[in-house]
Amino acid sequence: MGDWLSIVLLILVGLILIYLELLFVPGTTILGLIGLGLCVVGIYFTYENHGGSAGNYVLAGTAVVSIIGLIFSFRAKTWNRFSLKTTNTGKFNDDVYNDLTIEMRGAALSDLKPIGKGEFNGKSYEVRSRGEHIASGSQIKIAKVTGSTIIVETITTE
Numbered sequence: 024m025g026d027w028l029s030i031v032l033l034i035l036v037g038l039i040l041i042y043l044e045l046l047f048v049p050g051t052t053i054l055g056l057i058g059l060g061l062c063v064v065g066i067y068f069t070y071e072n073h074g075g076s077a078g079n080y081v082l083a084g085t086a087v088v089s090i091i092g093l094i095f096s097f098r099a100k101t102w103n104r105f106s107l108k109t110t111n112t113g114k115f116n117d118d119v120y121n122d123l124t125i126e127m128r129g130a131a132l133s134d135l136k137p138i139g140k141g142e143f144n145g146k147s148y149e150v151r152s153r154g155e156h157i158a159s160g161s162q163i164k165i166a167k168v169t170g171s172t173i174i175v176e177t178i179t180t181e
Contacts, residue, residue: 026068026072026073029065029068030065030068030069030072030081031065032065033061033062033064033065033068034061034062034065034066034081034085036058036061037057037058037059037060037061037062037063037064037065038058038062038085038088038089038092039058040054040055040057040058040061041054041055041058041059041062041089042058042092042093042096043058044058045093046096062085065081065085066078066081066082066085069081069082119171120148120168120171120173122144123143123148123165123168123173124165125165125166125167125168126164126165127143127144127164127165128143128162128163128164128178129141129142129143129144129162129163129164129165129175130142130160130161130162130163131150131157131158131159131160131161131162131163131175132147132159133159134156134157134158134159135150135151135152135156135157135163135175136156137151137152137153137154137155137156137157138150138151138152139152139157139159141163141173141175143165148173149173150163150173150174150175151172151173151174151175152174152175152176152177153166153174153176155177157175157177161177161178162177162178163175163176163177163178164176164178
C-alpha cells in the first residue's frame with residue numbers, strides 16, 4: 024500500500040508542477056522539468072516494483088489524466104481569474120528633450136569626466152562631453168542630442 028501511495032503522490036505532485044509551469048510561471052522550465060522528473064520517477068517505480076503490466080496502466084493513466092486536465096482547464100477558463108488582464112504601457116519619455124536645441128547655452132552642475140550634470144533653462148540633465156574634462160560651473164552649450172544622450176562642449180570666449 025505504501026508503494027502505491029508514494030507512486031500516486033510522485034505523479035500527482037509532478038502533474039501539479041507541470042500545470043504550474045504552463046499556467047503561472049511560463050518560461051522558467053524549472054518547475055516543468057521537476058514535475059516531469061517526478062512523473063517519470065513515479066512511473067519507473069511502478070514498473071520496477073509492480074511489473075510491466077501495472078507500469079503500462081500507470082503510464083497510460085498519467086498521460087490520459089494530463090491531457091484531460093489540460094483540455095478541461097483551458098476550456099473551462101478556470102485560469103482566467105489568475106492571469107493578468109492589464110498590459111504594460113510604460114515607455115521612455117521621448118519628449119523630455121524636445122525643448123533642447125543645438126547651441127543652447129547652460130552650465131555644468133558637476134565635473135564632466137566625460138559624463139556629468141548640466142543645467143539648461145533651469146532644468147538638470149545628464150550630459151556628456153566629447154571626451155574632455157569640463158569643470159563644474161563652466162559654461163557649456165549643446166553640440167548634439169541623440170536619443171537620450173546630450174553631447175555638450177565648453178563655450179570658448181574669444
